[in-house]
Amino acid sequence: MILITGATGTVGRALLDRLLEAGTPVRALTRDPQQARVPAGVEVVGGDLGDEDSLKPALEGVTKVFAVSAGHLRGLHDGNLARAAARAGARHIVQLSSLAVAEDPENILGRWHADGERAIREAGIGWTILRPNGFMSNALQWAPSIRRNSEVRAPFGDLASAPVDPADIAAAAAAVLRGDGHESAIYPLTGPGAVTPRDQVRVLGEVLGRPLRFRELTEAEALAEMSAAMPVETASAVLRARAAAGEFRAQTHPGVEQLTGRRATSFAEWAARNADAFR
Numbered sequence: 001m002i003l004i005t006g007a008t009g010t011v012g013r014a015l016l017d018r019l020l021e022a023g024t025p026v027r028a029l030t031r032d033p034q035q036a037r038v039p040a041g042v043e044v045v046g047g048d049l050g051d052e053d054s055l056k057p058a059l060e061g062v063t064k065v066f067a068v069s070a071g072h073l074r075g076l077h078d079g080n081l082a083r084a085a086a087r088a089g090a091r092h093i094v095q096l097s098s099l100a101v102a103e104d105p106e107n108i109l110g111r112w113h114a115d116g117e118r119a120i121r122e123a124g125i126g127w128t129i130l131r132p133n134g135f136m137s138n139a140l141q142w143a144p145s146i147r148r149n150s151e152v153r154a155p156f157g158d159l160a161s162a163p164v165d166p167a168d169i170a171a172a173a174a175a176v177l178r179g180d181g182h183e184s185a186i187y188p189l190t191g192p193g194a195v196t197p198r199d200q201v202r203v204l205g206e207v208l209g210r211p212l213r214f215r216e217l218t219e220a221e222a223l224a225e226m227s228a229a230m231p232v233e234t235a236s237a238v239l240r241a242r243a244a245a246g247e248f249r250a251q252t253h254p255g256v257e258q259l260t261g262r263r264a265t266s267f268a269e270w271a272a273r274n275a276d277a278f279r
């Protein structure tokens with residue numbers, strides 16, 4: 001039995017599909033089993049990563065665990081999960097971390113994930129760490145303004161990065177959870193090429209068949225807008241990480257292909273698959 005945390009989230013939900021397709025028995029952890037939307041055939045168990053004892057029922061009979069939670073609580077949540085998993089006799093934990101760990105250990109995003117990685121490594125069971133770059137699905141935050149007035153407002157319009165499709169992260173996680181030989185390995189995961197926000201908006205316009213405007217925000221404007229949707233420290237950390245990223249975030253890594261045996265999804269392919277969300 002494999003326990004998927006973050007099972008109602010972007011990556012965990014896609015991972016449930018991959019594991020079910022492969023016929024692997026899976027259990028989903030959520031704080032709210034009544035509300036959780038998971039595919040038929042998945043056992044849903046309640047538990048809170050902030051409360052180590054609450055994880056016991058979810059970990060009964062589990063051999064492998066996928067670890068995800070909200071960024072700023074990674075140290076606490078991953079520590080609770082890893083200790084509870086080790087006590088329950090699980091053999092291996094696969095963690096969704098972030099490329100931010102390798103980028104700038106002084107950035108708060110990097111520190112949150114470094115705390116989570118340390119907790120996993122110190123738990124005394126086998127581990128594998130996946131370090132994705134920014135998710136392609138972050139572009140979904142532009143959907144309301146694209147639908148409303150064909151406009152995207154974002155900072156750093158010309159800053160390139162190599163974002164990764166969350167479906168590729170899920171496929172990579174499924175390969176690690178179902179395979180052997182990934183103990184103590186760290187896999188950076190990116191898409192196949194670098195794109196700037198301006199490029200992404202142009203590609204979305206091509207997919208939708210109409211031109212979209214890109215309006216570049218200053219960092220202060222971006223902080224004000226992002227703080228409406230997330231804690232101000234998170235918004236500020238994300239912006240500082242992006243501002244300082246330089247070439248690092250634009251580099252591509254072969255992790256998706258190594259783990260899944262197929263080329264990573266391009267942003268154009270992701271946009272075509274998700275076009276309806278922008279219509």
Ligand SMILES: NC(=O)c1ccc[n+]([C@@H]2O[C@H](COP(=O)([O-])OP(=O)(O)OC[C@H]3O[C@@H](n4cnc5c(N)ncnc54)[C@H](OP(=O)(O)O)[C@@H]3O)[C@@H](O)[C@H]2O)c1
Binds near residue numbers: 012036068099
């Ligand atoms: N977005 C990016 O660009 C990016 C880049 C690199 C790394 N990451 C990493 O990816 C993570 C997010 O992954 P995602 O987008 O797949 O998730 P998501 O869609 O943001 O969903 C968060 C998941 O975490 C679960 N969760 C949160 N707090 C919990 C708690 N106290 N107890 C149990 N479960 C809890 C939620 O489950 P319930 O609500 O059902 O309880 C939900 O399934 C980030 O935190 C970061 O570490 C993201």
